[in-house]
Structure formats: C-alpha cells, structure tokens
Amino acid sequence: QVQLVESGGGLVQAGGSLRLSCAASGSISSINAMGWYRQVPGKQRELVAAITSGGSTNYADSVKGRFTISRDNAKNTVYLQMNSLKPEDTAVYYCNADTTWRGRRSDYWGQGTQVTVSS
Numbered sequence: 001q002v003q004l005v006e007s008g009g010g011l012v013q014a015g016g017s018l019r020l021s022c023a024a025s026g027s028i029s030s031i032n033a034m035g036w037y038r039q040v041p042g043k044q045r046e047l048v049a050a051i052t053s054g055g056s057t058n059y060a061d062s063v064k065g066r067f068t069i070s071r072d073n074a075k076n077t078v079y080l081q082m083n084s085l086k087p088e089d090t091a092v093y094y095c096n097a098d099t100t101w102r103g104r105r106s107d108y109w110g111q112g113t114q115v116t117v118s119s
Contacts, residue, residue, distance in 0.1 A: 002026040002108045004095050008080075009113030016117070017083045022095030022110055024076040032098045032105065034071060034078035038091035038115075045094065049080060062088075085117045 008020040024031060035050030035058075049069035050058045057069055068081040078095065095110035 001101070002028060002097065002099055002106070004097055004108055004110035006093070006095050006110040006113045009093060009115045011116045011118065012085055013118050014086055016085050017081070018085065018115060019082065020080040020093055020095075020113060020115075022078045022097075024097045024099070024108070027101045028076060028099045029102065030100045031073070031076055032100060034098070035096045036069065036078070036080045037094045037096060038089075039094065039112075040091045048093070050096075051078065082115070085115075087117050087119045089115060090117050091115060 002024060003026050004022055004024050006022045008018060012018055033050055033052045036048040037045050038048050039045040048060050048063055049067055051069045051071045053073055066084045071078045092112040093115050094112045097108050099106050
C-alpha cells in the first residue's frame with residue numbers, strides 16, 4: 001500500500017556532511033509523523049529524529065546540534081541533514097512514516113540506507 005524510498009547515504013570522512021531523503025507514496029490520506037532511525041550490528045534500532053505534521057521535532061541526545069530533520073508535507077517527504085559526522089554515526093538509517101488512509105493509521109518502514117563515517 002505504502003512505499004518509502006530513501007536516498008542520500010554513502011561514505012564520508014569524520015567532520016563531513018550528508019543529507020538523507022525519504023519520499024512516501026501510495027495509499028496515503030495524510031502523514032501524522034515521519035522519522036529517522038538507525039541500527040548497527042548487535043544493537044537495537046534507535047530513534048535519531050522525528051517530526052510531526054505540525055512541525056514538532058524530537059532528537060536523540062547524541063545528534064542534537066549536528067542533525068536537522070525537516071519535512072515537505074505537500075510531497076510527503078522527510079529530510080535529515082547530518083553535519084559534523086562522527087564514526088559512531090555509522091549505521092543503517094531507516095525512514096519511518098505514521099500514515100492515515102480511509103481513517104486507519106498504519107506504520108511503514110523504508111528499505112534502509114547505509115551511512116559510513118571513516119576516522
């Protein structure tokens with residue numbers, strides 16, 4: 001029903017920047033919130049940043065001041081600007097969308113995009 005397409009991952013040196021994008025399409029009437037999560041081998045998936053349709057944001061303490069989440073509601077697209085990247089930011093980053101269609105709310109995930117930060 002819903003497809004999330006992610007892009008923007010890659011390899012970057014410490015101190016560099018990347019911008020991730022995630023576009024949602026399909027059976028969607030509205031999106032209440034979108035967010036970015038990341039996961040490394042041997043650890044649980046953790047929230048990086050989230051944003052509601054009203055513009056409220058939430059960030060993990062480890063990325064505050066370095067990452068910025070933004071959203072284009074008309075395009076159902078969320079972005080994650082990542083600056084001053086550190087090796088510990090290396091992970092697979094997943095996009096998440098909380099959607100509504102025909103009065104029903106559902107959660108969807110993107111395929112994941114690899115971010116690797118070298119020291």
